[in-house]
Amino acid sequence: MAEHVILFTGPMGAGKTTAIQNLSEIEVVRTEANNSERHIVDKETTTVALDYGEILVDGDEKVRLYGIPGQQRFSFMWSILKKRAKGMILLVNSDAPDPIGEMTFFLEEFRELYDRGGVVIGITRADVVAGPTLAEFSEALERTNPGLVIPVFTVDPRNRDQMENVLLALIVNIEMREAFGMLTATETA
């Protein structure tokens, strides 16, 4: 039975907790605290350690879903969580002050997950504001990280079907790159 460990990354308010909640088939382990930065992102609570959920794909492939806290003061958790993951769904909210900057920041921060697994990018809240287009995200990706094969989607983290498609796209991407010997050695947790 294959197992995957996938990390959901991206800034606060991108929809990581919501995505994991919608995908998980077990009760999600959540570590929420009241958000005292509502002037920055207007949501009541924020993740301060991790989110954890699980989903089975193809009947017997267990996928462990971990979510990071999005703020840099929790970067010590990023180091802990990135060690055990083998792929990343990077969610970026279109209504962030600099969504393209956030995308390139998190991609750089978690770049090792591309090297030993794969990355898919989901642009969220694209229906809320007229942020950068998918083409602009892709161009920025090619400019900052030429040659990387990273699919970019718009996605609604509240929509389970959409999130499942993003997750399956990532798993197929990882398995293909694995089959073609394109990955570096997996780090152990």
Next chain:
Amino acid sequence: MSPGLHTKPAVVKAASTLLAEMQEASSSLTYAALLTDDGFDVARLPGETDGTRFAGMASSMQALGDAVTHELKIGASEYLIIASGKGHVVQLRVPGQELVLSALFDNDATVGHALAVTRTFAQKMADLLLT
């Protein structure tokens, strides 16, 4: 929307004073920090240290403790203790507030003493915030 307690000068001042009193009450106290539930440093001892990273860590620990007690269905988490060869960290939530007090004691203090001191000062902080 109300801003976090770390942004309120009166709270920061009261927290700093409280930590100084805590050190007077226990010579074994070597580090202490008050932080918000969502990981912002409010005050720390010694005061000149950068508490940003520790505040994030302590709030994560607090939330993980809560997640564990929830998972095991054993009610609310009351305190956390990390014991090491050079001392012990005692951490608990300030009653009724979105604040956490985390304190490091050297091994001259028993865990019981460390817990009693930390509890007392967490309650004092709660009382101060109510006045």
